[in-house]
Amino acid sequence: MALAMDAEIDQPAPELASDERGKTVDGIPGLVAILTPSGEVSVLNKQILEYCGRTMEELQQWGTNDTLHPEDLPRVIQIFEQAIASGVPYELETRLRRFDGFYRWFQLRGRPVRDGSGEIARWYVLLTDIDDLKRAQDELRREEAALNKVRSELAHLARLTTLSAFTASIAHEVNQPLAAIVTNASTCLRMLAAGPPNIEGARETAKRTIRDGQRASEVISRLRGLFTRKEAAIEPVDLNEAMREVIALSLSELQRAGAIVRADLADHLPPVMGDRIQLQQVILNLLMNAADAMSEVSDRPKALTVRSEREDGGGVRVSVRDTGVGFDLQSVDRLFEAFYTTKNGGMGIGLSVSRSIIERHNGRLWAELNHDHGATVAFSIPTGSVIPKREPGQRGESANAQV
Amino acid sequence: MTGAHSLVAVVDDDDSVRESLPDLLRELGYVALSFSSAEEFLASDRMGQTNYLILDVAMPGMSGPDLQAELRRRRRHIPIIYITARPDESLRRRLLEDGAAECLFKPFTEKDLLEALDVASEDK
Secondary structure, three states: OHHHHHHHHHOOHHHHHOOHHHHHHHOOOOEEEEEOOOOOEEEEOHHHHHHHOOOHHHHHOOOOOOOEOOOOHHHHHHHHHHHHHHOOOEEEEEEEEOOOOOEEEEEEEEEEEEOOOOOEEEEEEEEEEOHHHHHHHHHHHHHHHHHHHHHHHHHHHHHHHHHHHHHHHHHHHHHHHHHHHHHHHHHHHHHHHOOOOOHHHHHHHHHHHHHHHHHHHHHHHHHHHHHOOOOOOOEEEOHHHHHHHHHHHHHHHHHHOOOEEEEEEOOOOOOEEEOHHHHHHHHHHHHHHHHHHOOOOOOOOOEEEEEEEEEOOOEEEEEEEOOOOOOOHHHOHHHHOOOOOOOOOOOOOHHHHHHHHHHHOOOEEEEEEOOOOOEEEEEEEEOOOOOOOOOOOOOOOOOOOOO | OOOOOOEEEEEOOOHHHHHHHHHHHHHOOOEEEEEOOHHHHHHOOOHHHOOEEEEEOOOOOOOHHHHHHHHHHOOOOOOEEEEEOOOOHHHHHHHHHOOOOEEEEOOOOHHHHHHHHHHHHOOO
16 A cells, blocks of 8 residues: 555656646645655645746746745755655745745645555645735834834933933032042141141041042942943842942932932842842832922922832832822823823933833832822832843744744 | 131031041131031020031931021021032022022032131121
């Protein structure tokens, strides 16, 4: 039986195309090919011949003519030869030349059929026109690329606004110890110039000068951490530590806005996996938003409470609560849209960028109104969650299994 | 030296400024006291004897200008030298227009300080 079938398959293809099997495949509403075990084209149904507008002989030479798009051909041949040699089903996408010379994308799925003894008797190949789908996917990919571009531009803008918000704070943080250094040095000189010189006083003053110098240099090293690294780096992040740094750097700015800052940080907070700088930018953004929301408040304390806590489900939650003007419940969803702002001087990129950063950490960010005054904006990040390394703004797993 | 033995009150929330500035003022011949907030200064019984106020602009709670307004409300005139870590010229202009003797940007030199105290001594 096997021999008979092989003999039949090995017959010249044109004769087979007109036999019973050829008629059967012609009846299938789709493009179908039957190949010999060695991969020679033995049957092509009418739909294929009509689509391509070519003869059987021409199509049998698909590997050496322009039936397939020249750009696809090497890849297709490689997959095809591998499948034929190994007898494993294959699936690939390629552009196929239509009768009018126009190429459309097809999905080709080949499956071997085995005889009673387990030998491959022939291959069935189904060709599915996926051109429209492919175009839609390409369009989607283009849109996504454009969206990613906007996202990364927004992230860059957020970095710049973060930087400018910090600049005032930085000047303050550095000038403070510098003032003490200059003053101490003057005092020291005067003590040494006195008659008799006040050596002990001068020594104490010099010691303070060193300490204040170290304080200034700590400010600078914190800044270096915040602004020199461009690439996202995933590492265990102690959110308490990250929050303390941001609060230290922005405190003078917040106090200038009249905010009374209180930090209520949970003990033994488990680390989260993430990009420390990005998370600090989110925290800074929430702090600045909270201070801004309270800028017009005059009838109550401008209390800004920063809190960290463990979540029951094994996550960490950070919240920033203010006693500001709050937000309109109707527009709560719009808060997270890019370029939506409730502030006159604001650019409205903060919360939308913040949310996308938190979502890349598999977390969520939300805002709610307080019962008395103001709003609380919080985010939570699962602990032990591993984030795939990728550029900010890129989407996750690709949906199409390209060959 | 116009102000020797005068009482100078330093009001600043920054520890290292509060630690360093009174020492230098003492070396310059002044009597110096320090306060960590405007509220603390207002509550002090030395307020009445204070000849010069060296006042930080931004502080938690009452700011420097808040203290100035409060002193004005109490009809108590003390010449004020503002000190600020925020080098903002428009802020400086505003403070001078509003009656401050001087406004120094941190870090300032001993010479800056002496000149400011000189200006302040004419503001009694």
